[in-house]
């Protein structure tokens with residue numbers, strides 16, 4: 001039974017994660033991309049404000065575009081969405097619900113290095 | 125979080141049970157983590173006793189639910205504070221005037237009832253953002269434009285109800301001025317429609333704003349007379365072509381003829397929003413010599429500025445002009461405008477900034493230089509305060525001081541000097557502080573806003589204290605010279621309303637009389653606009 005369950009999880013979770021990631025992508029495009037996406041800002045600004053802010057903050061050590069990051073955890077994404085940072089005001093649950101926030105976290109952490117196989121075996 | 129004033133914990137629990145039943149369990153927020161999200165993110169009293177904190181937040185999904193919420197609040201005597209998208213940053217965010225209020229968050233009411241691209245209007249609910257309305261129009265290929273404020277995430281209705289402003293033609297960028305017809309839930313829970321909407325059979329509520337009888341719509345902006353649940357707004361037809369051109373002027377005094385000619389062009393309907401800037405504003409931070417000129421006590425005679433401008437061939441002023449219409453018409457108007465400016469300002473130069481033909485491809489839209497001038501919502505303005513290469517230690521937001529100044533060059537220079545010297549006396553010194561290169565904003569038609577942003581911090585109360593004190597003194601200084609605020613955060617609304625002092629504050633007293641009649645218990649946004657029902661008035 002345990003093996004069946006595990007098989008079910010292993011079989012369904014990539015698809016579920018993909019669904020969540022594509023929902024997260026849509027949430028990103030709607031709410032985050034106007035500041036954190038690629039493209040130009042107002043006259044004289046070669047980047048959008050959030051992208052320029054992260055370029056200045058990390059000086060090239062980390063990508064300025066959130067969608068290119070490989071170190072963002074869903075928890076960190078949730079922290080910034082619900083707390084804001086400098087001039088970015090937080091988002092309320094009527095704007096981004098907890099479920100949408102989880103999907104956004106899945107999307108922005110999709111490129112992170114995967115946990116090792118050994119760890120998966122241990123939990124099973 | 126605080127409880128509503130004068131309500132026992134038992135009654136509060138009873139009220140919450142009824143409110144939850146009215147909107148469903150997911151639409152009532154009482155946990156601290158959730159209610160905290162309704163604090164003003166740019167609050168100048170962050171974490172201090174004066175900060176306005178909500179007791180709870182509730183998110184009704186329909187006019188009927190809003191009515192139910194208002195009736196329950198009325199029964200228990202709970203003050204409500206409606207917000208549309210609650211992004212009024214710089215002017216109070218989503219914070220109420222009275223701590224313990226329940227925030228009525230209308231974001232879930234986000235239906236676009238109608239967009240008519242033949243009669244050019246839209247009818248929207250409170251939660252519809254500029255991004256939403258724009259997307260709706262684009263997806264359907266409709267032949268209309270919207271006028272947008274700098275941040276596109278705000279609400280078409282919420283922005284209008286705080287007398288918010290945009291960036292295109294004068295008849296569209298005064299957003300309350302271009303609204304047409306309201307649906308309002310009154311403090312007793314009854315629904316009223318204004319304008320033609322007051323006639324059940326009429327189909328013209330988005331066309332004709334007056335209907336018959338007194339025009340009461342103004343009572344629902346910057347005031348607590350009801351919760352607006354639907355609003356019409358006039359839209360402009362999509363033009364064939366947009367020209368953005370620039371006039372460059374090389375003497376400080378040139379602001380006088382520059383404004384005179386621009387006023388004439390604009391009031392005749394020939395141009396959109398004039399965009400005044402001074403290239404010297406940014407340049408002073410790159411060249412100490414110019415900064416020294418700007419901060420010298422005798423800068424106001426203009427001589428040193430004019431010498432610097434001549435030496436460096438740098439304009440003192442630049443004026444962006446927007447033309448909308450058929451290509452041959454706007455080109456002809458631009459030729460006419462150049463002739464007028466050349467005659468009035470010897471040595472003026474002209475620049476071509478941008479020419480666009482509509483509709484734009486998505487790529488062309490992304491590449492457009494100044495998107496708000498063509499009604500494309502975006503968030504690029506947040507570069508103003510965000511971290512960047514030139515601003516490594518950003519503030520956490522700003523508090524906006526927005527005095528209204530008559531539309532003349534002389535008045536601009538007079539107000540610049542007044543506020544610059546005032547701020548220096550107050551010891552306020554930061555890059556966005558007033559100076560001789562502060563240019564007027566023309567968002568609101570027929571008047572200038574000489575707006576300054578004072579920094580706020582979520583970690584350093586001293587920054588907030590300085591900005592608060594500066595703000596209070598600027599309001600007072602401005603009022604002594606006839607410069608009144610058009611909009612201000614709840615923290616300063618009593619003070620600003622008091623500066624409108626003709627005949628012993630007759631305006632405020634009239635609003636109080638109305639409030640006492642319509643909302644004696646102070647159920648809807650008591651204190652909004654700087655007036656209170658009798659029971660809450662300070663002198664009571």
Ligand SMILES: Cc1cc2nc3c(=O)[nH]c(=O)nc-3n(C[C@H](O)[C@H](O)[C@H](O)COP(=O)(O)OP(=O)(O)OC[C@H]3O[C@@H](n4cnc5c(N)ncnc54)[C@H](O)[C@@H]3O)c2cc1C
Pocket residue numbers: 206207208209210211212213214215216217218230250272273274275277278279280281282283285286287288289290344346347350351352353505506508649652
């Ligand atoms: C960098 C920056 C640039 C800005 N640029 C602009 C600009 O170009 N133009 C401009 O106008 N503003 C500007 N603002 C100010 C502000 O962000 C916008 O005006 C914003 O649109 C207001 O927030 P909102 O649309 O979410 O309205 P809300 O916050 O939802 O509403 C504003 C107020 O209206 C009242 N209200 C809202 N809904 C209702 C209702 N249904 N019934 C009764 N009363 C209601 C409430 O008192 C509320 O506090 C700027 C702010 C910043 C920080």
